[in-house]
Amino acid sequence: MTIGEFFYPLPANEPVLGYAPGSKEKELLQKAIQEMKAHKADIPMYIGSEEVKTGKTVSLHPPHEHHHVLGHFHTGNTAHFNKAIDAALAARKAWAELSWANRANIFLKAADLLATKYRYQVNAATMLGQSKNAYQAEIDSACELIDFLRFNVHYLGEIYRQQPISSPGVHNRLEFRPLEGFVVAITPFNFTAIAGNLPSAPALCGNVVVWKPSDTQVLAAWWVMKVFKEAGLPDGVINLVYGDGPEFGNAVFAHRDFAGVHFTGSTRTFNHIWKTIGENVAGYRTYPRIVGETGGKDFVLVHKSAHADAVVTGLARGAFEYQGQKCSAASRAYIPSNLAPEIKAGLQKALQSMKMGTVEDFGNFINAVIDERSFDKIAGYIDKAKNDPAARIIAGGTYDKTAGYFIEPTVIETSDPRFVTMCEEIFGPVLTLYVYEADAFEQAMDLVDNTSPYALTGAVFAQDRAAVERATHRLSHSAGNFYINDKPTGAVVGQQPFGGARASGTNDKAGSALNLYRWLSARTIKENYNPPVDYRYPFLG
Numbered sequence: 001m002t003i004g005e006f007f008y009p010l011p012a013n014e015p016v017l018g019y020a021p022g023s024k025e026k027e028l029l030q031k032a033i034q035e036m037k038a039h040k041a042d043i044p045m046y047i048g049s050e051e052v053k054t055g056k057t058v059s060l061h062p063p064h065e066h067h068h069v070l071g072h073f074h075t076g077n078t079a080h081f082n083k084a085i086d087a088a089l090a091a092r093k094a095w096a097e098l099s100w101a102n103r104a105n106i107f108l109k110a111a112d113l114l115a116t117k118y119r120y121q122v123n124a125a126t127m128l129g130q131s132k133n134a135y136q137a138e139i140d141s142a143c144e145l146i147d148f149l150r151f152n153v154h155y156l157g158e159i160y161r162q163q164p165i166s167s168p169g170v171h172n173r174l175e176f177r178p179l180e181g182f183v184v185a186i187t188p189f190n191f192t193a194i195a196g197n198l199p200s201a202p203a204l205c206g207n208v209v210v211w212k213p214s215d216t217q218v219l220a221a222w223w224v225m226k227v228f229k230e231a232g233l234p235d236g237v238i239n240l241v242y243g244d245g246p247e248f249g250n251a252v253f254a255h256r257d258f259a260g261v262h263f264t265g266s267t268r269t270f271n272h273i274w275k276t277i278g279e280n281v282a283g284y285r286t287y288p289r290i291v292g293e294t295g296g297k298d299f300v301l302v303h304k305s306a307h308a309d310a311v312v313t314g315l316a317r318g319a320f321e322y323q324g325q326k327c328s329a330a331s332r333a334y335i336p337s338n339l340a341p342e343i344k345a346g347l348q349k350a351l352q353s354m355k356m357g358t359v360e361d362f363g364n365f366i367n368a369v370i371d372e373r374s375f376d377k378i379a380g381y382i383d384k385a386k387n388d389p390a391a392r393i394i395a396g397g398t399y400d401k402t403a404g405y406f407i408e409p410t411v412i413e414t415s416d417p418r419f420v421t422m423c424e425e426i427f428g429p430v431l432t433l434y435v436y437e438a439d440a441f442e443q444a445m446d447l448v449d450n451t452s453p454y455a456l457t458g459a460v461f462a463q464d465r466a467a468v469e470r471a472t473h474r475l476s477h478s479a480g481n482f483y484i485n486d487k488p489t490g491a492v493v494g495q496q497p498f499g500g501a502r503a504s505g506t507n508d509k510a511g512s513a514l515n516l517y518r519w520l521s522a523r524t525i526k527e528n529y530n531p532p533v534d535y536r537y538p539f540l541g
């Protein structure tokens, strides 16, 4: 029972800890890393009230040290996925009926636990499992996940307050019901925050969820699930399973009560999911919500008036932080001929100073890419550039998977604006530059807009205000997150709602009210205090 209307004010973003040499937070994080490396994790699935260990295990290794074993997880099959659906549906009624404040406070408590007691464990798991350096883990598994949880509570409270007007003698109201069925959350390897947000946002709205993370993110996903449990999430509200992606998809998308999917991952996987849902649509109880944030081929467009040092820094960070494995990473840059020598020299100097290696050495800016498949794919693109007369490597270009999946940050310069590395998502530390004639800004904008099918993030660098204005209009549909004189990565919850359109997804802006609407099904209720008792209009006499 709710007796009172409870508001959650707009929170502040979680402060980012610096991990400077000698700092307390650095000491605590290093301790958590050592402990996690020393104890092999035995990771169950969470189905209803059960922690399920199937005995069919997959081992976990740090990508930067692949001979080391972090532990293993127990993987499931169709029977487990169906059991998770049953557990979700069994929990549905009680969860949907739980009062808003009690639902919200579970997730606010989870945010507090992440900010305090579990900050270093979740960061350590992200560093070891996904090969992120301390800063990249801190902005992801600590700050962004905490922000997602706190801001979503605020936004949902605001949505609940949005009510229709009522004419005299009538009361109208809107109920924001959860969806009728269960929601599927399918999450990628690269962000622990996304892995935590995709199941928790629909759950906050009163939905029950079956969550399958990427195999290479299971270690940190497990810690997030433990935090949700400790915060008081009832059994069955979020069910965490592991297993083969297509087998999982075939199970959950065939179920009559499938009510929505919250996906982040590649465009290819999302297209497959959409097609499967389309084929099954006649069998569902209700039309499902399909939310997917997918790939990118993110651009940096430099105008001849730009500040060259700002461009160099924007590219160095935007293209190479977390080894370019951000959907938002700068991977194609259009450089005007007047600034090209300075920008290229600046990038070469920046890349020479980037240290690469294990996450345990906090001096390393670059760590490993996620797995061997990804390593081979990225190396293949570098080889293509080495062997094509239309391209040359101007920085980096080496790779080695002996100890870990290390790819040197690489800059390719091409004379062909449609060279393969200007068009396709590589998802690694590879940036391609195309130098255009400094006065041909209009043609450069055309290239930006029509070279790739994606439209996720993009940046324009210019001091000339007219150029900024022109690019903002001309590139209106080229990116869902558009940056002016800044790198195209690093969106902050509450500040830059994130997502793109075209082949980059449904643009439902994670961490904003726009996303939460997708997990709600509104019911309009009209109550008449004085119902008419005669069907005739007054003029009919």
Ligand SMILES: NC(=O)c1ccc[n+]([C@@H]2O[C@H](COP(=O)([O-])OP(=O)(O)OC[C@H]3O[C@@H](n4cnc5c(N)ncnc54)[C@H](O)[C@@H]3O)[C@@H](O)[C@H]2O)c1
Pocket: 186, 187, 188, 189, 190, 191, 194, 212, 213, 214, 215, 244, 245, 246, 247, 248, 249, 250, 264, 265, 266, 267, 269, 270, 272, 273, 293, 294, 295, 296, 326, 327, 328, 425, 427, 456, 499, 500, 504, 505
């Ligand atoms: N737009 C965004 O906000 C955003 C954010 C992060 C990552 N990404 C994108 O994610 C990709 C990298 O992540 P990834 O390599 O983990 O992506 P992926 O598509 O390989 O996998 C994503 C998830 O889908 C699952 N999956 C695979 N096939 C499936 C199927 N047939 N049915 C159901 N589930 C299936 C996987 O097991 C995994 O959990 C990149 O393309 C990147 O751009 C986008």
Ligand SMILES: N[C@@H](CCC=O)C(=O)O
Pocket: 190, 191, 325, 326, 327, 328, 488, 489, 490, 491, 492, 498
């Ligand atoms: N939201 C993140 C990217 C998430 C995708 O990988 C950013 O803005 O850099």
